[in-house]
Amino acid sequence: MDRNVCVIAGGMSKWGVREGSQRDFFQEAAKACYDDNPLVKPKDIDGLLVASAYTERTSYQTHLAPLVAEYIGVKPKNVCARVELLCASGSSAIILAFAMIKSGQADVVMVTGGEKLYTPQKWEVFYSELASVDHDWDGSQGLGLPPPVFAMVAKQHMKQYGTKKEHLAQVSVKNRRNAVHNPNAQFRKAITMEEAMAARMIVPPLTLFDCCPITDGAAAIILAAEEKAKELTDRPLVYIRGTGQASVNNMSANMPTWTTWEALKIAAKQAYTKSRVEPKDIDVAMTHDCFTISEIIEMEDLGFCEKGEGGPFVADGQTDFGGKVPVNTDGGLLGCGHPFGGTGIRQGIEVMKQLRGDAAQQVPNAAIGLTHNLSGFIAAHTVVIYGREP
Amino acid sequence: MSTPGISVLDGKYMVTMDMFPQQSREFNQIYPFFEHLKEGRFTTTKCRECGAEPFPPRVLCPECLSTNLDWIDWPTVGTVVEVTEEVVGVPLGFGKPPLVHALVDLQGKRTFFVRIINCREGELKPGDQVKLAVFDIDPVPQEMGREVVMVPRVFYAFEPVK
Ligand SMILES: [Zn+2]
Numbered sequence: 001m002d003r004n005v006c007v008i009a010g011g012m013s014k015w016g017v018r019e020g021s022q023r024d025f026f027q028e029a030a031k032a033c034y035d036d037n038p039l040v041k042p043k044d045i046d047g048l049l050v051a052s053a054y055t056e057r058t059s060y061q062t063h064l065a066p067l068v069a070e071y072i073g074v075k076p077k078n079v080c081a082r083v084e085l086l087c088a089s090g091s092s093a094i095i096l097a098f099a100m101i102k103s104g105q106a107d108v109v110m111v112t113g114g115e116k117l118y119t120p121q122k123w124e125v126f127y128s129e130l131a132s133v134d135h136d137w138d139g140s141q142g143l144g145l146p147p148p149v150f151a152m153v154a155k156q157h158m159k160q161y162g163t164k165k166e167h168l169a170q171v172s173v174k175n176r177r178n179a180v181h182n183p184n185a186q187f188r189k190a191i192t193m194e195e196a197m198a199a200r201m202i203v204p205p206l207t208l209f210d211c212c213p214i215t216d217g218a219a220a221i222i223l224a225a226e227e228k229a230k231e232l233t234d235r236p237l238v239y240i241r242g243t244g245q246a247s248v249n250n251m252s253a254n255m256p257t258w259t260t261w262e263a264l265k266i267a268a269k270q271a272y273t274k275s276r277v278e279p280k281d282i283d284v285a286m287t288h289d290c291f292t293i294s295e296i297i298e299m300e301d302l303g304f305c306e307k308g309e310g311g312p313f314v315a316d317g318q319t320d321f322g323g324k325v326p327v328n329t330d331g332g333l334l335g336c337g338h339p340f341g342g343t344g345i346r347q348g349i350e351v352m353k354q355l356r357g358d359a360a361q362q363v364p365n366a367a368i369g370l371t372h373n374l375s376g377f378i379a380a381h382t383v384v385i386y387g388r389e390p
Numbered sequence: 391m392s393t394p395g396i397s398v399l400d401g402k403y404m405v406t407m408d409m410f411p412q413q414s415r416e417f418n419q420i421y422p423f424f425e426h427l428k429e430g431r432f433t434t435t436k437c438r439e440c441g442a443e444p445f446p447p448r449v450l451c452p453e454c455l456s457t458n459l460d461w462i463d464w465p466t467v468g469t470v471v472e473v474t475e476e477v478v479g480v481p482l483g484f485g486k487p488p489l490v491h492a493l494v495d496l497q498g499k500r501t502f503f504v505r506i507i508n509c510r511e512g513e514l515k516p517g518d519q520v521k522l523a524v525f526d527i528d529p530v531p532q533e534m535g536r537e538v539v540m541v542p543r544v545f546y547a548f549e550p551v552k
Binding site for chain 2: 136141201
């Protein structure tokens with residue numbers, strides 16, 4: 001069996017510094033998802049995948065999927081499990097749900113993901129980040145929190161390719177501006193170039209607005225086999241066309257190069273090939289802007305521009321509305337925030353809306369969309385391509 | 391020692407909150423790495439079959455799947471490629487800002503991204519030499535039968551060659 005797979009509903013909770021618990025946010029996300037498509041009922045869902053990275057550390061809860069199922073009224077019969085790949089947990093779960101439906105192992109799968117990251121004492125979440133990299137070898141060097149890693153990437157990209165601080169600032173100005181139109185985003189206030197350039201230093205050359213924040217929240221999306229999708233939605237169908245996920249190293253000492261992300265190039269090639277598209281065919285993209293420099297390198301390694309041209313590509317407005325490929329049209333991580341397990345799902349929801357034609361800020365006639373996550377110490381990359389055609 | 395909010399944990403060791411690895415034979419098969427560190431040596435495992443020198447050290451060669459591995463010494467002096475200085479957000483346990491890290495070329499073995507200690511803000515530049523610096527960290531109170539034995543531990547960073 002080899003079936004086409006569609007995305008038929010999606011919604012998210014408010015993201016930010018939230019009052020509430022992890023299970024509160026999963027309920028809010030499910031509600032938003034059901035509200036997006038009232039034709040889908042919990043009884044239609046035969047599989048549930050839950051994406052969460054820090055559930056054990058900040059909520060002291062393993063075996064999360066049956067708990068979430070109980071709370072959101074789903075009684076799965078084909079799969080009920082948690083998926084974890086830190087920042088790419090959500091898109092990893094989408095890939096697995098896609099594969100299960102495509103192969104006939106499930107018909108309708110809800111993928112939900114999110115985190116409760118703020119703890120009663122803030123030091124704990126930062127401390128827990130030591131588990132996000134190779135704990136024994138990189139965490140123990142104080143590299144759990146990512147700013148030093150991406151500052152190192154930025155310094156080297158600047159040295160090798162002439163990328164400027166202004167290019168970095170341009171990314172945060174654009175993504176913050178896009179988040180103004182997203183009612184669920186953590187930050188809904190635009191910033192100026194002057195503010196971005198003068199912001200508080202974190203790790204030179206990265207300043208406050210170059211870094212995505214710590215975020216509470218969740219998101220949910222529903223995937224269905226094409227035949228089911230035709231029964232369960234009256235909106236334009238959005239298909240998942242192809243996916244790729246790659247890792248070539250984990251510990252920092254084994255990084256092949258810091259400014260060209262080999263695993264991203266591999267994951268992108270897999271996704272483009274399986275989707276039968278090329279970079280020039282992508283109409284809209286949600287890429288992993290955990291830091292401004294990330295979005296610049298992603299433009300290069302996804303093939304949207306030449307290597308080393310990411311800075312000028314952004315500065316020319318090629319990633320903004322009217323440019324070659326509008327990127328992070330819903331605000332990205334820099335604007336929406338980044339509850340690890342929720343991010344890939346948030347990206348999938350925005351691409352679904354863009355391809356259905358009902359996004360808050362619509363890219364005219366968007367037909368093919370792409371999502372990308374990086375995770376850990378730039379140690380894995382995940383790419384999913386969606387289309388209005390299968 | 392007291393643990394506010396969870397009084398039953400007063401005085402208890404929690405491996406889930408330990409930023410450093412376990413270093414005893416009972417909890418880590420590559421414990422010789424840490425024994426060597428105590429002697430000022432920076433070592434890894436070399437495969438006897440194919441010659442690969444993976445890092446981190448391990449019990450299985452990832453290139454040829456041999457378990458015939460020897461400990462070998464790597465250089466303890468390297469050259470700085472680039473430096474970062476974290477001025478905001480230094481995690482608990484890593485001192486006062488700035489937390490300095492450098493990408494260090496260890497004489498072609500690997501390029502390590504490591505913490506630099508004994509180094510003032512702005513002191514380190516690309517091209518500078520840094521050397522291995524070993525320091526004591528908290529011992530682990532480990533149960534051995536009915537006894538609790540304090541297992542001494544060390545860890546490493548690099549420091550400027552003056
Ligand atoms: Zn070997």
